[in-house]
Amino acid sequence: MSTTYVNGRSIPAATQPNTLLVHWLRDALGLTGTHLGCDTAQCGACTVLLDGLAVKSCSVLAVQASGRHVTTVEGLARPDGTLHPVQDAFIACHGLQCGFCTPGMLMSTVALLAQNPRPSEADVVQALEGNLCRCTGYVNIVAAVHQAAATLRQEAATLQQESTTLSQETA
């Protein structure tokens, strides 16, 4: 039996050929953080990571995720409950109001920052072009992405410093 890896867990892969990934995540796995907002791949509320890339789960069949890694918004926080820096930045910058588009915004942002740790405003705009928000006017969303990028860069620098120190000590 083939497997799909969802938020790091091995799950028997979907077998229904006509089930969308978003419905499988929500109905079969109870991962209701991934939302369905438009049915035509415009709004991006259903965005998840498929092998690290942001995809709209309303436009992917569940069976296509077989053998692959899916990350949903439920998989962002650390196991100890600490919020992911992107989640924290959205709260800190008031980057959400009703919260319905937010999981998609978060996943698109995580995908962007994995590729591009220091995005320009144009980069952010391009990365979020496929995500609609009706509440915020996007102002605070873009601010949150920049804040999250800064936090992640700082974390990466700290990690690097620690490992350098460690290797020096070992040497």
Place this chain on the structure above:
Amino acid sequence: MNAPDSFTQAGRYGSGHTVRRIEDPALVQGQGRYTDDVMPAGQLFLRFVRSSFAHGRIHSIHTAQAQAMPGVVAVYTGADLAAAGVKPLAPAGGFKQPDGSAMNPPPKHALAVGTVRHVGECVAAVVAESREAARAAADAVLVDIEPLPAVADAVAALAAGAPLVWEGAPGNVLAEMQHGDAAATIAAFARAQHRISLPIVNQRLAPSPIEPRAVLAYIDEGRLTVRLSSQMPTGVRGGLVHCLSGVSSARSNDNVRVLVGDVGGGFGMKTALYPEDVVTAYAALHLQRPVKWQAERVEEFLTAVHGRDLLSRAEMALDAHGKVLALRIRSWANVGALPTGAGVAIQLLIGPWVTTSIYDIETIHLQISAVLTHTAATGAYRGAGRPEAIYTLERLFDAAARELQMDAAEIRRRNMIRPDQLPYKNPMGQTYDSGNFEQLLDQGLVLADWQGFAARRADSAQRGLLRGRGIATFLEWTGGNALEENVQVRITADGHIELTSATMAMGQGIATSYAQLAVDVFGVPIERIRILQGDTDRANGFGSAASRSLFTGGAAALVASQRAVEAGKPLAAGALEAGVADIEYAAGRYSVAGTDLGIGLFELAQRQPGGVILADGGAKASAPTWPNGCHICEVEIDPATGRTQVVAYASVNDIGRVISPGIVRGQVEGGAVQGIGQALCENVVYDAEGQLLSASFMDYALPNVDGFLGFKTAFDERMPCLTNSLGAKGVGELGTIGATPAVVNAVVDALVNAQKSAPKSVQMDSQTGAGQGRSAECLQMPLTAEAVWRALRGTYPPAVLPG
């Protein structure tokens, strides 16, 4: 025990501070609880069969084939519902036909009976064990509809010999209303030095919260329970009881419970009861099983209420100095085929209330017709009547400024109500309590660097771009004339303070604002406060709409919290063996004055029967609030493509006392982007036969992240509201109302002045006399790249008005 150790930090979370919203930790972790996230075991899926014609006679509906398909549990038609005793939705009312008789709208059946009157009207419903089975079976329902001629806009509906939408509305005029003094207005126009006349189109919009409507109905302990995405749970309950009272076990409010969890945006669209709600509830009653209907986006475009859709001939009379002598506005509102009460009231009454805005204009004559067409109903959408009225007036002011060759800010200043005129009663009989409109204007001009515009325009021209500047100074009405709220407080032994309110969260952060007000009273960290909403078993009221929640529900939260502290004093006196008069409260602790004797709030709760301290309290505002603002926008237009970009936006806003600074800024700026959407891109389009052409986000252009992000937003708190105990004024709709006229005025300004500042290619066009000057005042929304590009070449769409 349970004594929180960080109470001294609590002050940082009270009113007036920007805090992390208490709603957010769940929402960013995918732990929100929107309606479709609740999936009870054995849940059935409901799918509607909808009319594909705008107007037609239903000859037959064959359901046998669908009924026999695997997984299908039930198929319903309008006849089935009528036979079961389901009544049509409560009709819109309260207004009169032109001949003075009461308005007489068509019956709004939950499923169509006999006739269909707009594309998407529900004709039948299929309930099945799975989403896929419901879809397949809905496709197998055979509906034979004989198409009839249709009218899709007010002009067509009012034309001689137009097909009638409903025999109860002769000439397709459902209702009509006049305001003001016709004779005095004629006299004022006769003596005026200047007269302005503009056709104004407020196009139809789709509110488009990102969460589509959803309904889950089930039977809980013998009682109909309906969970849905709504701003008005109590109103929904009343509407369901009205429709289902003939069906056993839903006879009264006691037999129906409405629950609302997280709401993924409302914007007014989720205030009404919808036919889909009634059918889903009926199916659950009939089948005695949980039934879920989750709208697809196309269904939102087809049957969720639309906003605006008002055509106007707007006229302004002025003296030689720019003082407005009178306004005369003739408007036609397309309210759809099966109108909502709100949709009619918004255009006939609510918009007119602010028609003279912040200006001292004594003489008006308004005539508004509500016109039936074969389209979806209009209803509440962010601003609801005020955007239409303010847009109309602010367009007139800019045209008047050009006519008199005056500065656009100066002509407004000359007409503004002065502080010494407050309280001021406008010609619609509405009284403004507070404000300082000129003070806002002055601050707005500074924030926008009004004086520096010429240099920026020259700079844009250097880059081959046309720059324009627009201003809107305005006010709006808030409160929905539902000005009273009550809040229950429950202090629990486990260390929480719960406030229960009948107002409804829908993303506006109202829970955080209430919590901040409670922190002011209790002096505990905000994490200790919980806000409960969305359960008609716990609280009932008007719900959240018309920017009313903070100044009604927030005021009640404050009073109830104070009552709770007082309620604890005799209990503390008992626990501490002291006199009540000696008990003091601060920061989560009761103490005996002048001693170190004390007891924690939550410890005191634990000692009570049931482990709780209970209190409730209410507040009633004595009048609506009148938030107001000065919004100034600058745009750049690429003459090669017509693409318009907002490049600067400054606003100064008077919303009275600010409770949550971060939240209100988000409301104003997010709201402004919706207003920019109307100005530049959004448009619900039906073709002449009533087919909806803009039925997805591929065709309906919602503002995207590539728009403007650099708002300068300020608040002037020096004019608190005088008619409610908080001093707050509603903030939810202000940005939307101000942005539309500010942006459109900026684009018109750019086009009018293109000759002066334009690059060569456009100057050549202008030499033909086309595309420039005051002809640009004919521009109508949305100002898409194509509309602006054509305008630059002298082509304007004819603004067709009835008659």
